[in-house]
Amino acid sequence: MESLDCGDTKLHSKVYRRDTSIFPERSKQFGLGSTSAADMLRLYKALHAGKLVSESASKQMLAHLYECDDDTMCGRDLPPGTKFAQKSGAVSAVRTNAGIIESPNGPIAICVLTADNEDQRWSSDNRALVLGGKIAREAYEYFNSQESGQAPGDPRPMSILTLRQPLFREIVGTLQHGCTVAGAGGYKRNLVWRNTNRLLHTEGYHGIKTGTTGAAGSCLVSLSTREEKSLLVVVLGSSSSDARYADTRNLYRWAWQQLGIKD
Secondary structure, three states: OHHHOOOOOEEOOEOOEHHHOOOHHHHHHHOOEEOOHHHHHHHHHHHHOOOOOOHHHHHHHHHHHHOOOOOOOOOOOOOOOOOEEEEEEEEOOEEEEEEEEEEOOEEEEEEEEEOOOOOOOOOOOOHHHHHHHHHHHHHHHHHOHHHHOOOOOOOHHHHHHHHOOHHHHHHHOOOEEEEEEEOOOOOEEEEEEEOOOHHHHOOOEEEEEEEEEOOOEEEEEEEEEEOOEEEEEEEEEEOOHHHHHHHHHHHHHHHHHHOOOOO
16 A cells, blocks of 8 residues: 555454454554545545556446445435445444545545544434535535536635534644654654644634645635624635735725724
């Protein structure tokens, strides 16, 4: 898996042989194997392109994944008849689902991994399963936005959905986070992640996402709260990193003024 740039994907042990595990703690938490969302998306992208092992092998693997009829998580809220090549997984405190959703505007690679779940019921209304369904539906509508009445590529629906999750709000609103990570050989090192969103240094501003590409320019999706009211502002195509913050602040000033609220 490391040769495929998927170093987080591990097979822990032989099936039904926990005593053969080479990662005992991960086996206890995740079962037979473990992965990351980034790894899954890389694998599904290669699979859909026919580049995983070989074109023939990729077609066989896709056909096998299409046969999975588990609609309890990501597939539960997709439009009827939507094809979904997928693999699901579960142990008591973990519910996962990943795959390729076929949509009118093209394939969508998706991966939802949950862990340390408080809701460990084996029922269709398990909160992790319901959340996975909502995420998949939002992704489907986001990439097929012309059919749902939204502007193409409109990031607002996904932003609104994710901001309802307390953990997501906490992460995108964090200026800096540090931790100690350990490698497979026991080597440890300290890492620090710094949020690039400059608005977080100003009271009343929250995440959500910065981004820059040659085609899109400098972009910023942000949230601001004043007097118990919240505004979501999306800036796309700014000329520079500095400009996206100036554009965002000017839009907020104008919007708060229209609402009669002092910025």
